[in-house]
Amino acid sequence: MRVLHASLECYPLAKVGGLGDVVGSLPKYLTELGCTTEVIMPFFDNPRINKLPCENVYSDTLVLGSDSFDFTIKKVISVEFGFQIYLVDIKELLYRPNVYSYDDDTERFVAFQIAVLNWILYKDIKPDIIHCHDHHTGLIPFLVSQVDIYQSLIDIPTILTIHNAQYQGQFSYEKLDYIPQFDLHNIGLLDWDQCINPLATAIKCAWKVTTVSPSYMNELQGEANGLERLLSHEKEKCIGILNGIDHQIWNPETDPMIISNYGSKNIVSGRKKNKSWLCKEFGFDIDKPLVAFIGRLVYEKGADLLPDIVSETLQHLDINILILGSGDPEVESRLSELKERFPNRYNTYIGYDEKLSHMIYAGADFLLMPSRVEPCGLNQLYSLRYGLIPIVRRIGGLKDTVIDIGDDGFGICHDQVNVQDVYNSIKRGIEFYNDQKEYKKTQKEIVKIDHSWNNSANQYIELYKSLKQSQ
Numbered sequence: 287m288r289v290l291h292a293s294l295e296c297y298p299l300a301k302v303g304g305l306g307d308v309v310g311s312l313p314k315y316l317t318e319l320g321c322t323t324e325v326i327m328p329f330f331d332n333p334r335i336n337k338l339p340c341e342n343v344y345s346d347t348l349v350l351g352s353d354s355f356d357f358t359i360k361k362v363i364s365v366e367f368g369f370q371i372y373l374v375d376i377k378e379l380l381y382r383p384n385v386y387s388y389d390d391d392t393e394r395f396v397a398f399q400i401a402v403l404n405w406i407l408y409k410d411i412k413p414d415i416i417h418c419h420d421h422h423t424g425l426i427p428f429l430v431s432q433v434d435i436y437q438s439l440i441d442i443p444t445i446l447t448i449h450n451a452q453y454q455g456q457f458s459y460e461k462l463d464y465i466p467q468f469d470l471h472n473i474g475l476l477d478w479d480q481c482i483n484p485l486a487t488a489i490k491c492a493w494k495v496t497t498v499s500p501s502y503m504n505e506l507q508g509e510a511n512g513l514e515r516l517l518s519h520e521k522e523k524c525i526g527i528l529n530g531i532d533h534q535i536w537n538p539e540t541d542p543m544i545i546s547n548y549g550s551k552n553i554v555s556g557r558k559k560n561k562s563w564l565c566k567e568f569g570f571d572i573d574k575p576l577v578a579f580i581g582r583l584v585y586e587k588g589a590d591l592l593p594d595i596v597s598e599t600l601q602h603l604d605i606n607i608l609i610l611g612s613g614d615p616e617v618e619s620r621l622s623e624l625k626e627r628f629p630n631r632y633n634t635y636i637g638y639d640e641k642l643s644h645m646i647y648a649g650a651d652f653l654l655m656p657s658r659v660e661p662c663g664l665n666q667l668y669s670l671r672y673g674l675i676p677i678v679r680r681i682g683g684l685k686d687t688v689i690d691i692g693d694d695g696f697g698i699c700h701d702q703v704n705v706q707d708v709y710n711s712i713k714r715g716i717e718f719y720n721d722q723k724e725y726k727k728t729q730k731e732i733v734k735i736d737h738s739w740n741n742s743a744n745q746y747i748e749l750y751k752s753l754k755q756s757q
């Protein structure tokens with residue numbers, strides 16, 4: 287079985303968040319299970335991608351409204367990734383340092399998708415399945431099933447995985463001419479709320495829709511940033527498959543990004559050395575519990591509450607708090623300002639730092655995830671793998687993966703998103719921490735939980751097989 291994943295992110299070549307982690311790891315596990323797995327993503331202007339040995343395998347020109355763009359498909363010549371990667375090089379649109387947040391993102395994403403399909407048209411060996419990730423590739427299921435020039439691809443099953451339904455990539459009908467010719471009677475497939483909505487389009491046109499946890503699938507029927515009616519209507523073809531993590535990269539015994547490697551036998555001493563580095567770096571007292579947050583500073587993650595959570599907590603509890611993240615400029619500046627108020631007890635690194643994130647998983651005492659929406663969440667899975675106790679709101683994938691200590695579990699959970707409830711959870715966490723015997727016993731147990739892709743990759747394979755059989 288030959289599966290092509292189309293995505294804007296793929297770790298380690300381009301990662302903004304969890305999408306990159308998933309597309310950089312699921313294909314590796316699918317390959318190990320016998321699937322021929324390929325990923326196609328943009329050729330960005332970043333040092334990781336620029337230095338890759340590549341071979342040009344296809345060149346063409348694509349048309350976007352009244353503009354046309356030359357593009358090349360590059361095949362990466364490297365076995366290091368564990369699966370085959372192809373890169374779409376469109377100099378004017380994709381060869382940029384960042385993945386997202388340009389004024390012409392619509393043009394960039396549509397052009398990427400057209401380039402992918404033009405290349406597949408030309409390929410001798412077609413994929414058996416095209417697996418699309420998020421709205422950036424959400425037009426592919428429509429293009430394959432509706433557009434005249436892609437008629438010969440119509441029998442290739444398409445899958446959409448929703449990593450985050452908050453972002454849908456809407457654009458106006460003024461840009462309808464970006465879409466190659468199709469039967470205008472079917473224009474409704476592109477529509478949601480009088481816009482072209484690539485995520486809605488994919489939900490309508492893909493053969494199957496998956497979300498990254500079962501609970502998120504259920505929650506989307508009630509709240510999906512405007513798409514709940516559509517998701518309820520399409521629920522027969524939807525399924526929630528829990529994300530896994532890459533156990534080779536996220537392995538405290540071998541992780542090259544942490545100061546001290548450790549396994550379950552020396553977890554306490556190993557983690558202490560990493561904590562000591564963190565405390566030195568950020569001016570904390572190593573004897574106090576360290577609560578950390580890692581992530582995009584956006585509303586869905588509850589990041590707007592973080593400044594008040596820090597103030598409330600540090601007024602009442604003698605602990606340290608460290609925040610690593612970037613996003614909403616107002617949240618960033620409020621978090622930075624707090625440093626003066628709580629010197630040596632609170633600190634923040636505003637920005638993206640992969641190595642620091644690994645050090646935090648390996649050295650902090652609690653990981654805070656006060657998410658409003660959490661389709662799966664990988665941070666809590668990394669945290670379990672490294673022996674770090676998660677404090678989470680019971681939502682989406684957090685609900686599926688973290689069990690409260692009060693229910694014989696290993697994490698601290700609460701149901702609402704407000705400062706007081708998060709503070710109460712932190713307080714409960716600190717009481718748990720003070721019982722060092724129980725706390726260390728739990729740490730040793732959580733590192734053994736298997737959240738690798740082994741289980742979920744098999745579920746994807748079953749899904750692919752069912753689609754091939756239904757043809």
Ligand SMILES: Nc1ncnc2c1ncn2[C@@H]1O[C@H](COP(=O)(O)OP(=O)(O)O[C@H]2O[C@H](CO)[C@@H](O)[C@H](O)[C@H]2O)[C@@H](O)[C@H]1O
Binds near residue numbers: 305307450580640664
């Ligand atoms: N400033 C920073 N510095 C270093 N590393 C940082 C960082 N900010 C975030 N990260 C890293 O980015 C990843 C975040 O992954 P998540 O799954 O938690 O969130 P995200 O919302 O991006 O993903 C979406 O897609 C994923 C994948 O399906 C779902 O799990 C999730 O719920 C959904 O919102 C982790 O690897 C984390 O360590």
